[in-house]
């Protein structure tokens with residue numbers, strides 16, 4: 001395996017040590033030929049679609065694909081076959097893979113307010129593709145990582161592969177490429193907007209949308225004791241970014257065809273996102289206050305007050321603000337020949353159980369016990385509970401670094417496990433997702449009064465303003481279409 005690894009790196013190095021950059025026309029030191037780049041994109045796309053689900057709305061998918069294709073046709077690499085995909089994720093994000101795979105989350109689409117803004121997001125991502133940023137970034141600094149990425153994506157299925165993808169994606173694709181590449185992507189995006197007769201100023205509007213998100217999230221993160229989210233790291237860098245961005249947009253404006261109007265498309269866009277799912281998707285489970293509902297799996301649980309909840313594809317992670325404990329909830333297919341206790345011992349390999357008891361949790365067979373795990377890497381004191389429900393087993397693992405800390409949290413962890421129950425008919429109604437609803441503002445419509453009727457938690461008034469590009473203090477304009485959440 002190791003030998004193969006080295007061969008891959010060197011082969012790439014000798015075959016394609018130079019390539020003409022499609023944007024600058026100059027020679028770049030890049031390690032990937034175009035066909036390698038396309039192969040990398042195809043394989044990484046498969047990995048992305050293992051982690052994300054495509055949003056189920058063909059009309060919206062077509063709309064995004066059409067706008068993307070229009071922009072791409074006027075780009076520096078019009079020969080590529082671009083694919084634009086709306087992902088069913090509440091994250092506010094957009095990213096691109098080498099070779100022309102561009103993704104935008106429904107989470108980001110919820111906050112955009114015009115077709116031109118959507119085009120600006122897509123244009124920016126196309127810019128990363130046409131300037132070959134991921135390829136250049138990796139050739140410049142991460143020789144070995146290219147080998148790692150290629151190896152991992154050609155050998156899918158191993159744990160390491162997904163870690164490598166996260167590393168690759170986390171390093172460049174999701175967090176951005178550094179300020180120089182980001183500004184270049186903005187410049188290219190603005191240029192593609194102008195060439196397709198969208199108003200290039202939409203680029204500034206999108207940056208404002210994301211900047212306000214970040215300002216709001218900073219306050220929210222502080223209250224929730226977590227790190228604030230960032231989009232492509234755009235805002236934490238130089239203070240002159242705004243000026244440079246303004247220049248980029250002004251230059252792009254001169255490229256618009258004479259006599260063509262600068263299209264914005266506010267009403268068209270927001271009518272199209274009417275009924276768009278907002279926040280948690282029912283497929284992943286929905287959190288209302290402290291109650292968690294999972295319609296697909298048919299269960300509900302109550303989570304501890306003020307603990308942060310992270311809903312990941314294969315597990316739920318709960319953390320107190322102090323960060324000295326976590327509860328992980330995961331599920332597995334049930335092997336019926338095992339009792340809950342035997343499952344803990346044989347499948348989870350918890351051989352040194354103490355404080356054990358067999359439980360009946362709301363009608364379902366369960367077992368609980370404490371286990372101390374000590375090895376070279378870590379020492380963990382854990383309260384483990386397994387529950388048999390329908391054809392699956394649910395594993396609720398409360399973990400701390402030592403027995404004293406576990407004692408402090410033991411009741412909270414046990415109460416959380418014991419709250420597990422089958423979804424009731426009343427809860428099935430609550431398990432429905434929130435959706436964007438488009439309404440017409442009246443003369444006296446104010447965000448404060450809309451917030452009072454809103455199901456949004458955590459400062460509904462500010463969230464409604466963010467959704468409608470009126471943060472921090474704006475109000476709806478009479479007769480305009482606005483987004484509310486229902």
Ligand SMILES: [Zn+2]
Nearest residue numbers: 176182185232
């Ligand atoms: Zn970017």
